[in-house]
Amino acid sequence: MGIINKLKTAIGLSRLDNSLDNTEFKAVFNTTVEEYAKHSKFFYTVAFAEVPAYNNVVKKWDDEKKGEFVLFLTNVIKNNYLGYNRGVKKESDEFQMASQMIHNLFRSKLKLSETIVVTIYDSFKKNVPEKEYNKMYWWPLAGFYKQIENNFKPVEAPVAILEILNDILRFKKDTNSYYYKDQIKLEEKIKAFLFANQGNEGSIKPTYFVGEDGFQSAANALLDQQKEEDRKLWYKLVTLAQKATGSKPTQKYLNEAKAIIDQLGADKFKKVTQEWFNQVINLKETVTTHTQVYNKSEYTYNITEFLTSLNSEAIKGFVWMSSWFYDNTTVQTISKLAERCFKKIPEKGPAAAGIGNACLYTLYASKGLDGIAQLSRLRLKIKQNNTLTLIEKYIDEAAVKLGISSIEIEDLAVDDFKLKSHQLTYVFEEYTAVLAITGTGKSSLKWFKPDGSEQKTVPQLVKDKFSAKLTKIKATQKQIDQTTAAQKERFDRMLRSNRTMSIEYVKEKYMQHGLLSFAINKVIFKFSNAQEEVLAIFLNNQWVTVAKEVIDIDKYKAATLWHPATSSTNEVKEWRQFLMTNQIQQPFKQAYREIYLLTDAEVNTRTYSNRMASHILKQHQYVTLAKGRNWRARLIGAWDGGDQDTAQLLMPEYNLTVEYWVNALNADDEFNATGIWNYVTTDQIRFVNTQTNDLIALVDVPPVAFSEAMRDIDLFVGVASVGNDPTWSDSGGLPTYRDYWQSYSFGDLSEIAKNRKEILQGLIPRLKIASVASIEDKFVVVKGKIRTYKIHIGSTNILMEPNDQYLCIVPDRSKKDNSENLFLPFEGDNGLSVIISKALLLANDDKITDRTITSQINR
CATH class of the missing domain: 1.20.930 (Transcription Elongation Factor S-II; Chain A)
Known part of the structure; x- marks a missing residue:
């Protein structure tokens, strides 16, 4: 900064130096502090509109005097820094008021001379508190630079001003600082000013991604690889992109980008x-x-x-x-x-x-x-x-x-991907590829030779001559898999709403849709008109009832996805048997959907249900499950108000909000490093009218809405309960609550588990272990060569006879699903797969080599 010292000597700054002891400035500053103290105890952010001394005196000074006042304020800040750091009230208030005043003055456009600008910067450097000396950004340099930009054109900027800007660039930036982003943005503005000063005004300054992270170097390298003329347009686009603030772009912003993109070319x-x-x-x-x-x-x-x-x-x-x-x-x-x-x-x-x-x-x-x-x-x-x-x-x-x-x-x-009969056919000269949907989130890509026979691998001709086309086909296959998986979830949620559609709508949007028809053809609809209603499913290219009577759906006006909660027990059983007999695998649980009907206990409690109360859940797992089913739920922790939460499900079709209360399980300091409770206990379920905010009597809740809410909550408990964790008790768990783990692990079956039991009753006789496996009450009982085992149908945990000794087997998620080659009338039940895997393993317990298991069996 030698040039600045020379300038100070040449023009003489004694008048400015004396301003640091200016009695007028002292009086105005003290009055400002006193006036603001009447309105607020805190000076973190000062509302200057409430301070007469500032508005009636400071704001009316000429700009040069305001600049001199900034010099005075830098001295106030330096003198009060230690008190501010120690929390001394008077010194802290004066420190913050002075800082706020400088910021506020720099927000306005001041007409400042070279002399005052140089002196302010010199004062910044001299008055940086000792501990902050290497952090010049401690001062409001962004506002200070704005004054330089307002008062000096780049091509005409004096040498001293340029020296100041270069000096700012030399200061080390703290990448961990909260203000790092502002520091980098200021640096880029200064570089642009200096670029223009070097005779480049009107030219395009090279602009790159400036944040130091894993993206920056590769992204900037790609910029450098563009042709020179294109690079200039990319510099403009990067500059514009760096101005992206707010939640949405303005039309002006988008139009400005479009104009540059048009010059560059959309493809590039x-x-x-x-x-x-x-x-x-x-x-x-x-x-x-x-x-x-x-x-x-x-x-x-x-x-x-x-x-x-x-x-x-x-x-x-x-x-x-x-x-x-x-x-x-x-x-x-x-x-x-x-x-x-x-x-x-x-x-x-x-x-x-x-x-x-x-x-x-x-x-x-x-x-x-x-x-x-x-x-x-x-x-x-x-x-x-x-x-x-x-x-x-x-x-x-x-x-x-x-x-x-x-x-x-x-x-x-929903994209139909131009599928015909759920397939796409591609021709590669004499070879043919057929992409076909095989299940939810699943598809096959098969290759056929010129003679029509199947080829197991991709033909070499396709690899050599059509690699780009092959890449696109594989991308399409991935998109189809993602879409079928997403639509399965959407249809599953649609059962909540009991949505009624016209026959014409269902035919056009679902039955004739290249992709959606794959799922729709496997679900049961309720068709109705003024005279009657009938349940039917698509089988052998026609709509049939459970008695296999063919119906003409065009005679009906409306269609609804059938919900088993609206039918009798016998009717539900008939449809379940129909699916088994005809080997129809539904994309989601419909006929085999768990049904939850009102109990006598819930009639007596009137406005709330305790059916899912008093369970211990792993909080993170529970919240993830709840959000996955479209509930609003949050993590609670060891902070004020973090001892309870109410998960909510909005059901706008019924004007209902379902509430599920949970409380923190504050035992043995069971929270993680961020203070989140590891476990929560469950409480009441309530239904609230969204229009009146009143509690609804449970008898007045529509059966489908009630059943669907209870089914979700049963899922949360059934998956997130500590009773499902085979290692929880052995690994420590919560000693006080081990009785809960024991009672849940081997207690009564939930509706989900009852459903699973019904499937197992038809499945076990078809397994190779049928002669040694049976269902007894809540258990699948397997007679091994060494011991007899009881696998609980709900928790999948295991007891060994004769003394009901607990056997801990942790499922290996990497192994093959043992149920994938067995027909099931719906897709997706991980618990069922775990039970089958354990049963197959334990039937041949004499061949188990895993010492963690054999040591328990032989104990």
Whole structure:
């Protein structure tokens, strides 16, 4: 800073130096502090509108005098720093008031001379508190730079001003600082000013991704690989992307981007941005270990980072710009990017929520319905409550624009992939490939030779000449699998609503749809008109009743997905037997759906149910399950108000909200490192009228709504209960609550377990171990060579005869599902698979080699 010292000597700054002891400044400052103290005890953020001395005196000074006042305030800050650090009230208030005054003065456009600007900066450097000396950003340098920008054009800037700017660039930035992003943004502005000063005014300054993270180097390398003329346009786009703030882009922002993209070319834009997006999709979090000394003790902690906020903002900008495009590749990439960015980082939250929200906006704003289809898919994938609310808002807004319901727009948005009979056929000269849906989330890709025989591997001709086409086919297969899986979940939830549709609508949107017809042809519908209603399923290309009577659905006006809670026990049994006899595997539980009817105890308690009360659940698992079923639930912890929560399910079709109360299990300090309780206990279930906010008597709750709410909660208990964990008791658990574990592990069967028992009664006789396996009450009993075993049908835990000794076997998730080659009338029951696996293992207990198991058996 030699040039500044020379300048000070040349022009003489004695008048300015004396201003540090200016009695007028002292009086105004003291009055300001006194006046504001009458309005507030705290000076963290000062509302200057409430301070007459500032408004009537300071604001009326000329700009040069305001600049001199800034010099005075820097001295106030320096003199009160120690008191502020120690929490001394008077010194702390004066320190904060002086700091707030400088910030406020710098927000206005001041006309300052070179002399005053140089002197202010010199005062900043001299008055940095000793401990903060290497942190010049402690001062409001962004506001100070704004004054330089306001008063000096880059090409005419004096040498001293340029020296100040270069000096700021030399200061080390703290990457862990809360203000790091602001520091980098200031640095980029200064570089742009200096770039223009070097005779480049009007030229395009090279602009890169500036955040230091795993994305930066590869992204900038890709920029450098572009042609020189294209690079200039990319610099403009990066500059614009870095200005992406707020929750949505303005139309002006999008139009500005579009103008640059048009010059560059849409294909070039999409190629580069999609490569960047894929880099983020595949980016891994980095974990750094930090050590801090406090009170002579050393503390070590980890910080997990994904993207810097600077690069997140820039990527968000490019995601917004992509809303101009609606091709399949763009929509799919944006959807994958959203899923990655909402993936949770433990103890931190979503990896990059800002980018994720931008993706949701872009999917909503893109032309056509492909974006809405992806929002529908993401709604089933993402667990965060606020994100789900945003997705639902976008789907609702899109539906309003088309004048239809949100359910209808989701129907419209499902891609049929041009499937014919649930297949796609591709021709490669003399070879043929057939892509076919085989199940929910499953499909096959088979190859056929010129003579029509099947070939097990991809033909060499296809690999050599059609590799790009093959890649697209595999991408289509993946999309089809994702769509069938998502639609299974959507139809499953549709059973909650008891939605009635016209026959014409069902035929057009479901039965004639290339993809949805695969699921619809396996579910039972209730068809009705003014005279009658009938239940029917599609079998052998015709609609038939449970008695296999063929019906003409065109004679009916309406159709509803059948819910077994609306039928008699005998009718439900008949349909279950029909599925077994005709080997029909439904994509979700319908005929075999668990049914929950009102009990006498619930009639007596009137407005609440204790059916699912007094259970101990693993909190994280419970909350994840609840969110997965579209409930609003939150983690509770060891903080004020963190001892209880009410999970809620909105059922707008019935004007109901279902509530499930849980309480923290505060025993033996059972919370994790972030204070989240490991376990919760369950309490009442209530139904609330959303229009009146009154409790509803349980007898007045519609049967389908009641059954579906209870089914969800039974799932939460059935999966998250500590009684399902075979290792919980042995690994310590909570000693006080081991009786609960024992009673749940081997107690009465829930509705889910009763359903499982019914399936096992038809399944076990078809197993190779049928001669040594049977069902007795709550157990599958297996007679091994060494001992006899009782596998509980609910918890899947095991007791060994003759003394009911507990046998701990932890399921190996990596092994093959032993039920996958057995016919089941519905897809997906992990507990059933575990029971079958254990039964097959224990039937041949003399061949078990795992010592952790044999040591228990032979004990």
